[in-house]
Amino acid sequence: MKNHPQIPPYTWKRSIGLGWEKPYTVRYPSNLDDGPFHGMPLGGFGAGCIGRSSRGDFNLWHIDGGEHIFKNVPACQFSIFTSGQAYALSTQPPEDNTLQTWQWYPQSPLPIDGEGLGESAGTYHALYPRSWFVYENVFQPQLTCEQFSPIWANNYQETSYPIAVFLWTAHNPTNAPITISIMLTWENMTGWFTNAAKSPEVKIRDDGSPVYEYQPRWGESKDNYNWLAEDDKYLGCVLGRVTNSKTVQEGEGTWCIATTKNPQFELFYHSRFHTVGNGEEIWHSFSKDGSLANYIDETPADENTRLGAAVAVRFTLQPGETLEIPFVLSWDFPVTEFAEGVNYYRRYTDFFGCSGDNAWQIATHALKEYHNWRSHIQTWQQPILDRQDLPDWFKMALFNELYDLTSGGTLWSAASEKDPFGQFAVLECLDYRWYESLDVRLYGSFGLLMLYPELEKAVIRAFARAIPQSDDTTRIIGYYLTIKTESPLAVRKVAGATPHDLGAPNEWVWEKTNYTAYQDCNLWKDLGCDFVLQVYRDFLFTDANDIQFLADCWDAIVQTLDYVKKFDLDGDGIPENSGAPDQTFDDWRLNGVSAYCGGLWLAALESAIAICDILTNHRGTENAESQKLIYQGWLQQAKPVYQEKLWNGKFYRLDSESGSDVVMADQLCGQFYTRLLGLPDIVPHEKIISALTTVYDACFLKFQDGRFGAANGVLPDGSPENPNSTHPQEVWTGINFGLAAFLVQMGMKNEAMNLTEVVVKQIYDNGLQFRTPEAITVAGTFRASTYLRAMAIWVIYLLIRNC
Helix, strand or coil: CCCCCCCCCCCEEEECCCCCCCCCEECCCCCCCCCCCCCCEECCCCCCEEEECCCCCEEEEECCCCCCEECCCCCCEEEEEECCEEEECCCCCCCCCCCCCCCECCCCCCCECCECCCCCCEEEEEECCEEEEEECCCCCCEEEEEEECCCCCCCCCHHHCCEEEEEEEEECCCCCCEEEEEEEEEECCCCCCCECCCCCCCEECCCCCEECCCCECCCCCCCEEEEEEECCCEEEEEEEECCCCCCCCCCCCEEEEEEECCCCCEEEEEEEEECCCCCHHHHHHHHHHCCCCCECCCCCCCCCCCEEEEEEEEEEECCCCEEEEEEEEEEECCEEECCCCCEEEECCHHHHCCCCCCHHHHHHHHHHHHHHHHHHHHHHHHHHHCCCCCCHHHHHHHHHHHHHHHHCCCEEECCCCCCCCCCEECECCCCCCCECCHHHHHHHCHHHHHHCHHHHHHHHHHHHHHCCCCEEEEEECHHHHHCCCCCCEEEEECCCCCCCCCCCCCCCCCCCCCCCCCCCHHHCCCHHHHHHHHHHHHHHCCCCCCHHHHHHHHHHHHHHHHHHHCCCCCCCCCCCEECCCCCCCCCCCCEECEHHHHHHHHHHHHHHHHHHHHHCCCCCCCCHHHHHHHHHHHHHHHHHHHHHHHECCCCECCECCCCCCCEECCCCHHHHHHHHCCCCCCCCHHHHHHHHHHHHHHHHHCCHHHCCCCECEECCCCCCCCCCCCHHHCEEHHHHHHHHHHHHHCCCHHHHHHHHHHHHHHHHCCCCCCCCCCEECCCCEEECCCCHHHHHHHHHHHHHHHC
16 A cells, blocks of 8 residues: 555645635625635535535534525634644634544644745545545554545436545554554534524515525433444444434434455544543543543433543554554435425435435445545546546636535435426525525536436426416515615516526525525526526536427426517517616616516527427427427527627627726626537627627726726726626626636637636635635725635636637
8 A cells, every 4th residue: 555645736726724815705794704714514415414625624514405604613623642642633712612632733824924834744645536634743543534425427326325435544654662542522503503583584685685594403412322332343432312203304414434454453442532621631641642431321411411422543653564444424404494394305215215314324334435436426527537638727616616516505406206306506695695506506506416416307307397386475575675776576486487596595495496685586597598508518418318308398488488479569589678677697787678588588498409300209398399380489689689689899798778988707608508508609600709708808808907807898998887886897607607608718828727717726725725706806896705606617628628
């Protein structure tokens, strides 16, 4: 065995504990800003996840589906004893003076006078779904901890598991034996992760977004208890709660920490210690010789007690010897509750049952399979990592941006006859907490499509089911509050309108849609088009053989195109924008025919015509041939109008009525999609090149000298049309990745990679890793962290791969 595990050279890396001098901060105080210490999340899709930062602290807790907690839990920690030293491996000591007897790991020093670092205490590496801590200059032995969950492409089973594997590698580089002990401690947090406010009131925040209060039962540990679990191969501690529930409720279940038995290992345990005490009952023996008292106490906690458990592995390495030591953390909280009484079982329960007491079974399964799992991850990633035409920074970002599939408040329900792979959903972001915003996923869903196509199609089927539905509840519109104008009352969901989103964690995701009330999404001109484009895209990119998928979506396609066509008030064939922000740039007013929405309309009609051809002979879609004639008529009328009203000789105008001279970065999104889907161009080739070149020059190169990425919309000289505008001057990460893909598509790969590299560095050099925002500003601020659209980096790879 090699002395060190092989870490790919394409990771995001940072010295352990090293801070940031000037990390980017939020643009608006009401937006979430947890600070820059975010690491790669651990846990399967929809199983709940945890995060461990480059400081070594476990600080992200997405155990309750759709809810966010960011807080260091000091008792959840690895610790090392060797050569008379003992350290808990976080550089962040408890701020509440608990665990005072523990010694905390030294952090890497800051640069000295801006030049170089002092001696580093080690390096954190991340290449999702794997990450590594390499410890240096503190211990005699060479120690590395690799962390991962069983996530790889086209895997609809293990990818759902609530498991984190920690694979330690210890090597003795000296000429004398070294004794080492590795300890994992964990707090019993059973019962904490559910909303104590069962029916919270929805309010409109100062930025116009609907919000509700989340009150986790944090620290409520009464009746929690821990017990030792052991068989002939494995040993661990299970952390659960005394409960009288006949059926398991949200927040109920078990945790487990476990390791494997090995003739070279001495195993120790301590089933009950006080996590908010001074920690002496653990640290006294561990810091002395790496042992624990093998203490078993299953007494449940009282109201004022919080409990932890510990497992330790001690071994001796001979000179030159290397050993691998596995630990696993598992959890089994099978229920996600939305509104009170609306419960779903998580996908992993299809394989481990719904009782909530299977954390030990999940842990031992992981200890048996982790080598196979890691091999599957490597087999999936290696062909991409081996490509010589992809720069290292791109490989790093390509995989790390998939973090959102784990920690984006992800839901993945158990399978059913209607949904054989379960239902799936990812939040738009943590600030805009509703699921699968359709306009955002136009770019942001490519990672899911390319890697988990059955989950992608499950999302689109949910939209198809929602289009005929209606909800006559009226609401005020938040946007008008932000501009201090009286808000009209708007119906939540009009039948035939494509919903903006699939709902929020406090209501009934997949069934109760259009949660956002920032704008009246029934008036949006892009959503119906986005739906049709994604239906046809998902069909084509899943081997173009799932005719039933098209048939399942057909009635919704007809309804939504009819609905959008109603906004063509002047009868010229293209629906007009109303002057209100009525599309994905929902702070940006468009008037009349717009380049963005008009192009998407033309592309959607072409897609619908292609779908009609496929479905013409399919039983149950007898109207496909007649609908084709309708769509052909609309398209034939609309294409020349788009040219006449919007082409100005160099690029396509923002819209036909505002008189704006702005160059919009995403003006030809519809054209990008038509070529992606193998459909006829909606505008002439030479005009595509001219417009795209203008966008690259104005929005990227001339906007702040190309230092930030492409702004959404500026004048041809790179300056803002209105210095007080919001969305036009922001750099949207996902829109930039979509624009880069368009550049690749049109043979401008060098320009595409220049743009992409600048945006990637904005994210990963400024403390935004694993919380990629929607928007970045030239002031070093951001908006809307953990944003879905940024996974659009995968469409860049798709285009490069297919070149």
